[in-house]
Structure formats: structure tokens, C-alpha cells
Amino acid sequence: MTTRDQIARLDAADPLARFRERFVIDDPETIYLDGNSLGRLPTSTRDRVQQLVGEWGTRLITAWDVWIDLPTRVGDALAAAALGARPGEVIVSDSTTVNLFKLAWAATDGAREGQAIVTDRGNFPTDRYVLDGVARRRGLELRQFDADPIEGPRPEDVAEACGDGQAALVSLSHVSYRSGALADLERITAMARDHGARVLWDLSHSVGAVPIRLKEACAELAVGCTYKYLNAGPGAPAFLFLDHELQRQLATPIQGWFGQRDQFAMERDYDPEPGIRAFLAGTPPVLDLTAVECGVELLAEAGIEGCARKATALTSLIVDLHDEWLAPLGFELGTPRDPARRGGHVSLRHPQAWQITRAMIESARVIPDFRGPDSIRLGVPPLYTRFADVYEALDRVRALVAGGEHERFDPTPARIT
Amino acid sequence: MTTRDQIARLDAADPLARFRERFVIDDPETIYLDGNSLGRLPTSTRDRVQQLVGEWGTRLITAWDVWIDLPTRVGDALAAAALGARPGEVIVSDSTTVNLFKLAWAATDGAREGQAIVTDRGNFPTDRYVLDGVARRRGLELRQFDADPIEGPRPEDVAEACGDGQAALVSLSHVSYRSGALADLERITAMARDHGARVLWDLSHSVGAVPIRLKEACAELAVGCTYKYLNAGPGAPAFLFLDHELQRQLATPIQGWFGQRDQFAMERDYDPEPGIRAFLAGTPPVLDLTAVECGVELLAEAGIEGCARKATALTSLIVDLHDEWLAPLGFELGTPRDPARRGGHVSLRHPQAWQITRAMIESARVIPDFRGPDSIRLGVPPLYTRFADVYEALDRVRALVAGGEHERFDPTPARIT
Numbered sequence: 163m164t165t166r167d168q169i170a171r172l173d174a175a176d177p178l179a180r181f182r183e184r185f186v187i188d189d190p191e192t193i194y195l196d197g198n199s200l201g202r203l204p205t206s207t208r209d210r211v212q213q214l215v216g217e218w219g220t221r222l223i224t225a226w227d228v229w230i231d232l233p234t235r236v237g238d239a240l241a242a243a244a245l246g247a248r249p250g251e252v253i254v255s256d257s258t259t260v261n262l263f264k265l266a267w268a269a270t271d272g273a274r275e276g277q278a279i280v281t282d283r284g285n286f287p288t289d290r291y292v293l294d295g296v297a298r299r300r301g302l303e304l305r306q307f308d309a310d311p312i313e314g315p316r317p318e319d320v321a322e323a324c325g326d327g328q329a330a331l332v333s334l335s336h337v338s339y340r341s342g343a344l345a346d347l348e349r350i351t352a353m354a355r356d357h358g359a360r361v362l363w364d365l366s367h368s369v370g371a372v373p374i375r376l377k378e379a380c381a382e383l384a385v386g387c388t389y390k391y392l393n394a395g396p397g398a399p400a401f402l403f404l405d406h407e408l409q410r411q412l413a414t415p416i417q418g419w420f421g422q423r424d425q426f427a428m429e430r431d432y433d434p435e436p437g438i439r440a441f442l443a444g445t446p447p448v449l450d451l452t453a454v455e456c457g458v459e460l461l462a463e464a465g466i467e468g469c470a471r472k473a474t475a476l477t478s479l480i481v482d483l484h485d486e487w488l489a490p491l492g493f494e495l496g497t498p499r500d501p502a503r504r505g506g507h508v509s510l511r512h513p514q515a516w517q518i519t520r521a522m523i524e525s526a527r528v529i530p531d532f533r534g535p536d537s538i539r540l541g542v543p544p545l546y547t548r549f550a551d552v553y554e555a556l557d558r559v560r561a562l563v564a565g566g567e568h569e570r571f572d573p574t575p576a577r578i579t
Numbered sequence: 580m581t582t583r584d585q586i587a588r589l590d591a592a593d594p595l596a597r598f599r600e601r602f603v604i605d606d607p608e609t610i611y612l613d614g615n616s617l618g619r620l621p622t623s624t625r626d627r628v629q630q631l632v633g634e635w636g637t638r639l640i641t642a643w644d645v646w647i648d649l650p651t652r653v654g655d656a657l658a659a660a661a662l663g664a665r666p667g668e669v670i671v672s673d674s675t676t677v678n679l680f681k682l683a684w685a686a687t688d689g690a691r692e693g694q695a696i697v698t699d700r701g702n703f704p705t706d707r708y709v710l711d712g713v714a715r716r717r718g719l720e721l722r723q724f725d726a727d728p729i730e731g732p733r734p735e736d737v738a739e740a741c742g743d744g745q746a747a748l749v750s751l752s753h754v755s756y757r758s759g760a761l762a763d764l765e766r767i768t769a770m771a772r773d774h775g776a777r778v779l780w781d782l783s784h785s786v787g788a789v790p791i792r793l794k795e796a797c798a799e800l801a802v803g804c805t806y807k808y809l810n811a812g813p814g815a816p817a818f819l820f821l822d823h824e825l826q827r828q829l830a831t832p833i834q835g836w837f838g839q840r841d842q843f844a845m846e847r848d849y850d851p852e853p854g855i856r857a858f859l860a861g862t863p864p865v866l867d868l869t870a871v872e873c874g875v876e877l878l879a880e881a882g883i884e885g886c887a888r889k890a891t892a893l894t895s896l897i898v899d900l901h902d903e904w905l906a907p908l909g910f911e912l913g914t915p916r917d918p919a920r921r922g923g924h925v926s927l928r929h930p931q932a933w934q935i936t937r938a939m940i941e942s943a944r945v946i947p948d949f950r951g952p953d954s955i956r957l958g959v960p961p962l963y964t965r966f967a968d969v970y971e972a973l974d975r976v977r978a979l980v981a982g983g984e985h986e987r988f989d990p991t992p993a994r995i996t
Contacts, residue, residue, distance in 0.1 A: 171614040186636035196640045203636035211632055211866065218812055219620035223946065257861025260677055261913070288861060290835035295834035320987065396636055396865035397644055417712035418676035419705035432708040444674025444705060445806070447867035448813035449628065472796035497985035498585045529640065532845065574939055 164553070166484055172479075172549040178472050181464055181545045185393075192506055192527045193555040198367065198541025201393030208458040214452045228564050229448050233399075233420070234439060236455045240401055243462035244392075245365070245384075246375035247403055253438050254388065254419070254454050255446040257579050258366055258400035261385040264441055265402065266296045266333060268412040269360045269383055273330035275301040280323045280332045280359065282309040286339045289364055292392045293333055302330060302467040313498055314343030320438045324357035332359045333394070336374070337367035337505030340533055342477070342497040344372060344505050348379035355380075357376045366390065366400075371473050371506030371543070373466050381410050391469075391506060391543050394457040398450045402441055409437055418443035463546055472544035473506040476552055480540055483556040491563045496537050507541040518559070521568035526558040534575055581899055581970070584817050589896075589966040595889050597889075598881055598962045602810075609944045610972045615784065615924040615958025616948050618810030624791070624873040631869045646865050650816075650837070651856060653872045657818055660879035661809075662782070662801075664820055665793035670855050671805065671871050672837070672863040675783055675817035676705045678802040681858055682819065683713045683750060685829040686777045686800055690747035692718040695758040697740045697749045697776065699726040703756045706781055710750055719747060730915055731760030734770045741774035749776045751792050753791070753924030754784035757950055759894070759914040761789060765796035783807065783817075788923030790883050799825050808886075808923060808960050813873040815867045820860055826854055836861030877962065886961040890923040893959035896969050903975040913954050924958040926950070931985055933992045935976070938985035943975040951992055 173179060178368045181506050186203040194202065217225045237252035242302030245252060256264075270279065279297045281290060292305070297304040307317040307323045324332065332354040337344050347363060358511060359391055365374060370391025375382060381563040384403040388394035394521065401468040413434070419425055420442035423435045434440035461469065478501055484493060486508065519532040531539040562568055590596060603620040609830030612621065621671065634642045654669035662669060671675040673681075687696065696714045698707060700723040716723040723739040726732040732751050740746065749771040754761050764780060772777045780801040782791060787808025793801060800970065801820040805811035821829065830851070836842055837859035840852045851857035865989065895918055901910060929935055948956040959969060979985055 188637050189811070196637055200635075200640045200643070201638065203632065208632050208636065212629055215620065215625050215628055216814075218617075219625065220605050222611055222619065223617045223948070226617070226813070256673070256677065257835070257863075259861030260673065260833060261838075263833045263860075286836075287839065287842075287845045287847075291834040291836060291839060294849045295832055299832060395642070397862040397868070399864060415716060416677060416680045417708040419703075419708060420676075422694070422708060425704075427706045429951070430704075432711045442819070443680075444676030444813040445804075445817060446674075447864040449866040449870065450864035451814070453866065456887055457949065534846070549685075561876075568878070 164486065166553065169549045169553045172475070177474065178464055178468055178544055181460070182548065184460060187546070192529065193551045194529045195540040195542065195548065195555055196529050196531045197517065197543035197547070198390050198539065200389055200396060201391060201543055202546055203395065204393055204456055206459055206460065207395065208451045210452055211449055211454050214449060226470045232444055232448065232451045232455065235440070236451060236458060237401060239455070239458045239462060243372060243458055244369050244466050245403060248377060248406065248565060250437050251406055252401055252403045253397050253403045254440055255379055255442050256453060258364070258385050258387045259292055261400050261402040262289060262292045262364065263296065264384060264414050264416055265362050265383045265404070266293055266331060267415040269331050269362055270296060270300055270302060271413065273300060273302055274558050276303065276328040277328050278305040279332060280301040280305045280307065280320070280329045282307050282315045282319070283310060283313060284309055284340060285335055286364065286366065287368060289335065312341050312496055313341065314338040314341060315345050316348070317346055319347045320350050321353050321357070324354055324359055327358060329354070329357055329359040331362060333362040335364045335366070335367060337372070339367050340537060341509050342505045342507045344368065344503050347381065350378055351381050360524050368505050370461055376403060381405070388457060392454065392457040392461060394454040395450065399447060399453050404438055404441060414441045416443045420444060420446070460545065469544040473542060474501045474543035476544065476547055476549065477501065477504050478493045478509050478550060479552050480542070480556065485509060485555065487556060487560040491560065506537050506543060509539050511536045512538065514573070516564060517568040517571040517573055518570040519537045521562050525567050526562050528555045528558055532575065583970065586966045586970045594891065595881055597883055597963055600915050601835060601877060602963045604963070607987050609946065610968045611946045612957040612959065612972060614954065614960035614964070615807050616962055617813060618807055619963055620812065621810055621873055621877055623877065624870045626871050627869055628866055631866060648920060649865065649868045649872065650859055650863050650895065653868060653875060654818060656872070656875045656879060660875055661883050662820060663794055665794065665823065665851060667854050668823055669818055669820045670859055670867060671818045672816050672859050674961045675781070675802050675804045676709055676780065676821040678817050679706060679709045679781065680713065681833055682800045682821070683710055683748060683778050683800060683829050684832040686748050686779055687717055687719060688830065690717060690719055693720070693723040694745050694747040695720040697722045697724065697746045698751060698975065699724050699732045701726055701728060701755060701757060702752055703781065703783065706750060706752065707968050717829070729758050729760065729913055731755040731758060732762050732767070734763055734766040736920070737767050738770050738774070741776055743770055744775060744867045745778040745989070746774055747773070748779060749779070751781040752784060753780045754789065756784050757954060758926050759924045761785065764798065768796055768798050785877055785922050787886065789887050793820060798822070803963045805871045805874060809871065809874040811871040815871050816864060821855055821858060831858045836859060855859070881962055881985045889961035890959060892920045893961065893964055893966065893969055894918065894921050894923065894925050896966060897923065897957055897959070897973065900970065900973040901927060904973060908977065908980045914918065923960060924956050926954045928953045931990070934985040934988040934990055937979060937988040938979050939976060942984050943979050945975055946973045949992065
């Protein structure tokens with residue numbers, strides 16, 4: 163039996179505990195377990211965005227001397243803090259969707275008609291839609307394999323999907339948005355490359371929650387989101403990683419002026435920068451990009467190894483409490499039991515998941531995330547989630563389901579973000 | 580001779596004068612004539628961005644119930660305030676570059692190999708780069724015609740460029756970024772369509788400065804920037820206009836989840852929204868998008884007709900003072916003399932333009948914009964520019980050039996935004 167005393171000791175011993183006060187938390191009664199959809203607001207971001215708006219107001223156009231390098235400056239900081247990549251390999255600009263499009267298109271430039279783009283049917287929707295669009299327009303096949311709904315895509319799934327030698331590109335999520343399963347990035351990359359395919363990773367649900375070592379894993383292409391574990395705010399621009407070597411071989415389909423060599427010598431024809439900047443497109447959204455910078459700074463200060471250790475401890479606590487309290491109430495674990503195979507969130511399945519989600523929010527002041535048809539996701543971003551939050555949240559869930567409180571809510575899912 | 584008294588009367592009679600106090604202007608000694616590159620900060624934006632950051636901090640994921648419709652809500656407001664378009668025809672999201680890419684690609688879906696994308700060699704760089712990228716990847720010719728450097732592209736230029744019937748798409752800027760020439764949107768659209776080509780307009784340098792009547796002109800495709808005359812701040816997201824009829828025929832190449840019908844029913848294959856939302860891609864940057872909303876609200880309150888009248892009066896004053904004071908000092912007008920053929924900025928040409936620009940900024944506290952090799956652009960956004968600002972700025976330029984002050988500055992242009 164897990165006790166409140168044990169939990170208090172875990173929080174007291176937590177080296178990251180002091181980071182909680184770096185976030186705006188105005189309602190301590192509500193337990194927020196959806197930071198894997200939208201991370202909390204860092205106090206530094208609140209201040210820096212205001213400062214940046216002031217710079218716009220007073221320095222006007224001349225402030226572009228500082229802003230112009232934001233996409234590469236923030237990219238380099240992110241590469242070092244969270245991605246295991248080198249300077250000059252990461253930019254931050256545009257959405258994950260647009261960046262996926264750029265890289266998926268560029269990576270299939272040499273593909274022959276009839277080759278395939280491979281992904282799994284459980285991959286995040288925008289990934290599947292983008293890949294479908296690229297495949298259609300290039301005369302390629304979109305090959306979607308079925309991965310295990312809990313364990314996610316495994317190396318052997320990829321080997322099988324690439325087995326006929328016709329795969330041009332494999333694109334997968336590092337952590338499954340639904341089950342939270344962590345894919346074996348290194349082995350899958352090696353396996354796909356053995357079959358002659360390039361590999362494009364979506365790190366949206368892993369960056370900031372698990373250590374990522376792109377160079378060590380010989381990864382070549384990746385994108386990811388900044389508004390989850392990087393706490394960069396709603397719709398903040400995404401990142402794009404492209405290995406140094408490959409920068410010489412791949413060309414972006416969206417040829418924009420931020421990717422032009424000598425950008426302000428405006429009379430010339432398209433002549434892209436030789437490095438990662440070529441994959442920039444238009445003018446980046448500076449307010450939102452500044453928020454990314456703040457989020458990356460916080461992560462760098464805390465250190466990704468410590469964050470990942472704490473995320474594992476928190477998800478393990480969810481699994482333990484699920485087994486003790488929730489399994490007897492009809493819940494099932496929708497996430498791998500092996501901590502080494504998980505990201506920073508856990509999925510709990512229940513036939514009345516929608517009603518329980520509504521009751522958690524409206525009666526119990528616990529904010530999870532519903533994913534149809536039957537999953538409740540609990541995200542535990544390590545910078546501000548306490549062990550006591552997890553304990554208290556699951557205790558409230560136990561009480562409300564045991565008491566039938568959720569049955570007061572409409573069983574038909576409404577639109578939910 | 581123009582006198583200070585005349586100028587004072589113009590400002591006293593200006594119905595838009597009261598809008599100046601709606602902007603942050605902390606240094607009244609500096610005259611800002613570069614709002615056509617980056618508009619000033621509205622006080623409402625300063626407050627609303629702060630409020631929005633607060634909403635993120637307190638409402639967290641639940642605030643998406645309001646944010647989710649921002650791209651179409653702001654688009655509809657912009658359509659009514661400035662574009663002469665209908666509800667459901669405009670979205671705000673992504674950069675001008677990315678939006679140009681989407682529409683240029685979509686509009687050439689039916690093009691036959693060997694057909695051409697037509698633009699003018701003086702078009703804004705990112706437009707030419709994007710079109711070049713689309714043309715290459717589609718096996719189309721990029722046909723760049725030479726327009727008059729002052730008058731810009733004329734209907735007869737377009738007719739000639741399309742004369743062989745091989746043009747699939749014509750893409751032009753409504754107002755030339757360099758000379759400020761206003762193209763005849765209605766006649767050029769009609770002429771290109773007579774030749775079987777679609778027409779894609781870039782309204783970046785015209786929106787908010789001249790009345791635009793897209794529906795009246797039977798325009799079908801347009802994009803544009805919000806950080807110039809719409810005062811939405813550095814890198815704020817751009818807009819995309821697609822005529823209702825054409826929404827049924829064209830498909831975006833970037834198939835993202837914000838364009839998916841029933842976005843949060845996540846298991847399904849790509850199934851785009853039937854309307855303009857299909858051209859959304861990823862999650863929009865909410866802080867910057869909120870700034871667009873504020874800018875559009877200000878314009879709507881002031882009214883585009885009055886803004887355009889005042890812009891014309893201001894650019895006419897620049898032309899008059901140029902003739903009186905600057906032409907004798909070696910300046911030449913780089914903008915059409917006919918007020919009906921201009922946008923909201925005037926280009927003055929001088930062999931020492933770079934040195935004069937530096938002297939204006941560093942000695943005279945006037946901020947213009949340099950465009951190589953020999954142009955100084957003076958932008959006069961009507962919501963905050965006074966007639967006295969123009970008079971005083973040109974008086975300072977006259978004094979510094981007459982006194983040789985500019986010759987103290989290095990004649991070699993540095994990188995400039």
C-alpha cells in the first residue's frame with residue numbers, strides 16, 4: 163500500500179521540486195495533468211513576452227537585429243538541452259505540421275514511383291495526414307502498419323513493413339500520443355536504414371520528458387512540438403532537426419526568404435543558405451518564439467536527465483496506484499508497464515472514460531485529457547508535477563468512480579481539444 | 580511653397596488624428612516612417628497579449644475552446660474590414676511564404692508540363708523563391724517578366740507574358756515593395772483569366788493602406804502579411820484568401836490536422852473540412868494571432884476608406900516636398916506620381932541612398948527603410964502618421980543632405996532588415 167507519508171518523502175527528496183515555483187500556479191486546488199497537451203506558463207515567459215512587446219513598441223524595426231537569429235539561436239539551445247544534436251542542426255519556426263511536410267517532401271526527393279512512405283496507423287493524426295498528402299502528390303504508396311495499441315511500433319514491425327525494399331521513408335512518433343509508449347529510436351533508425359529507407363521522427367510527445375540522443379542514434383530527420391513538455395505556450399513554433407551531412411543533400415520544397423543566402427540582397431534569384439537555415443521559410447512569429455526560448459532555458463537549467471528520472475518515477479506511481487485503486491473499478495492500463503518503454507504520460511482505459519473525464523474536471527478538479535474512445539491520459543511534466551499531485555488526483559478519481567459520481571454526466575463525447 | 584501652417588491645418592482637420600494615441604509612442608522626437616516594414620504597437624495589443632498570457636496560465640488547456648476558432652474569426656474580421664471578401668473566405672495562420680506555397684501549389688494542380696508560372700522580376704523575393712520552388716517541382720516554367728521599375732506590372736505586361744496561352748498561374752504583388760506602385764488588380768485578374776491562367780495576389784504591401792475589393796474584382800486567390808499596415812507585430816501570422824467557389828476545387832498540399840473535418844475524432848484518415856479551414860495546417864501561434872486580432876479591430880474601427888484617403892494625402896505631401904526640397908539635391912521620385920497608382924509608401928532614389936539612410940537614423944532621428952541599391956522608402960501608415968511628421972522628416976532630410984552630413988557615413992551598405 164502506498165501511503166501519504168511515502169509520497170511526502172518523495173517530494174521532499176525531489177531535486178527538481180524548486181522548479182515548481184518558476185511556473186504560474188494560481189489555483190493550487192486544481193491538479194493539472196494535461197501538460198502533455200499544453201504545458202504551464204513559466205513566470206519567466208510571462209515577463210519576457212511583456213518585455214518583448216515593449217521592445218517592439220520602442221525599438222520598432224531596429225529590434226530585428228536581435229530577433230533575426232531567434233530561430234537558430236533557440237534551435238541551438240534546444241539541440242544542446244534536449245535533443246543530443248549539434249549546433250547548426252536545429253531551427254525553431256513554423257508548426258510541427260509544416261516542418262513535417264518540408265522534411266517528408268525533401269526526404270522523398272529521390273524516391274521512385276511505387277515506393278512507399280511507411281508509418282503506423284496509430285501515429286498522431288497530423289503526421290498521417292501530412293504523409294498521405296506527400297505520398298499522393300509524389301505517386302508513392304502510404305503504407306500504414308498496425309502497431310500494438312499499447313506497446314507502439316517495434317523494430318520488427320518496421321522491418322516487416324520495409325521488407326520488400328520499397329520503403330523510401332519511415333516516419334514515426336518517438337512517444338505514442340495515445341499510449342505513451344516510447345519507440346526504440348536507435349534500433350528502428352538502424353533497421354529502416356538497413357532497408358534503404360530514410361527515417362523522420364516526430365519528437366512532439368517525447369522532447370523534454372525523455373533523453374533524446376539524435377546524433378548517437380544516427381538519426382537524420384526529426385521535428386517536434388514545443389508547447390508540451392517545453393512549456394512554450396499555445397501554438398508556439400515547432401522545431402526541425404536535419405543532420406549536418408544531409409543538409410548538403412536535401413532541399414526544402416518551401417523556398418522562403420528566411421532560407422535565402424544574404425537575405426536582404428533582394429534582387430537575386432533563389433540561392434539557399436548552405437546550412438540548416440535553408441529550411442526556414444517566412445518571417446517567424448517572434449512573440450511565440452520568445453516563449454520557446456524561455457521554455458528551453460528552463461529545461462536546460464533543470465537538466466533533461468533529472469527531468470526524465472522524475473517523469474519515470476511519476477508515471478511509475480500512476481501505474482502503482484492504478485493497480486491498487488483503479489483496476490478493481492474497471493480500469494485497465496493503456497501504457498507499457500516497463501518504465502524504460504514509456505514517455506511522460508500514462509493512459510488509463512475505462513468503458514466510461516468520457517464520463518469519468520468530465521467528472522474529474524467538473525467534480526474533482528483534476529484536469530486530464532480524453533482520447534476517444536476509452537482513454538484518459540495523465541501527463542506528469544516533471545518541472546511542476548509533485549508526487550502528491552499524482553496521489554491526490556488518483557485518490558479523487560477512485561472516490562468519484564467508486565461513488566458513481568461520473569454517471570451523472572452525459573455519456574456522449576463532445577468536441578474536446 | 581508648403582508651409583507649417585498648412586500642415587497644422589491638415590492635422591487639425593484629420594478625422595483619424597485621434598487614433599495616434601491608440602499606439603505606444605514613447606519617443607516623440609523620433610519620426611518613424613517604416614511602419615510599412617513593421618507597424619507600431621497598438622496599446623490594445625500590449626494589454627491583450629498580457630491578458631492572453633494570463634489566460635494560458637490560469638485556464639490552461641481549457642482556453643482552447645476560445646483559441647480554436649481564432650484563425651477563422653480573425654480571418655472573417657479581416658475579410659470585412661479590409662479585403663472585400665465574404666465570411667468563410669479568409670484564414671489567418673502560418674507565414675505569407677507558407678500560405679503562398681499552399682495556394683501556388685494548389686492552383687497549379689491541373690497544370691500541364693511545360694506550362695508557366697508568371698511573375699515579375701521585381702516581385703518581392705520570397706514570392707519569387709516560392710514560385711520558383713513550385714515551378715521546379717511541378718515541371719513548370721518560371722516566367723519572370725520585366726515590369727517598369729517605377730510603374731510596376733501593368734495589364735499589358737501580363738497579357739504579353741500570358742500571350743502564348745501557356746500560363747497556368749500569374750502571381751503578383753498588389754503594391755510593389757520597392758516603388759509602392761499599385762497594380763490594377765481587377766483588370767490584371769480579368770486579363771490573366773482571359774488567357775486561361777489563375778491569379779494569386781500578394782496583398783502584403785497594400786492591405787490596410789488601400790481599399791481592396793476582392794469579390795468585386797472576381798479575385799480568387801490571395802495572401803498577405805499582417806505586420807505592416809495591420810500593426811500585428813513581428814512575424815505575426817499571415818492571411819490566406821480563397822474564393823468560395825474555388826474551395827470546392829483546390830486542395831492544400833500541406834494536409835494538417837487543423838484542416839481536418841471533426842479534428843478531434845482522431846482515428847480517421849485524412850478528410851478535409853469542406854471550406855476554407857482545409858487550408859489551415861498545424862496549431863496556430865496564439866500569442867501572435869491575438870495581436871493580429873487587435874490590429875484588425877483597430878482598422879475596422881477607423882475604416883479602410885478613411886485610412887486610404889489619408890494615406891494618399893500623406894504620400895502626396897511627400898511627393899510635393901520632394902519636388903520642392905529634395906529634387907534640387909539629387910533625389911528622384913521612385914514612385915508613380917498619380918495618387919491612384921500608389922500604396923502607402925513612397926520611394927525616393929538617390930545615388931547616396933545608403934549614407935542618407937544612415938544619417939537620417941543616426942543624426943536626424945528619422946527611421947526610413949533602405950532598399951538597395953539606391954532607394955529610401957518612406958511609409959506613412961495612416962493610423963499614426965501625422966502630416967507634421969512628414970513635413971518635419973523631409974525638412975530634416977533636406978537639411979542633412981544640403982549640409983553634407985550623410986557623407987560622414989560609410990558608403991558600403993551593411994545587412995539591414
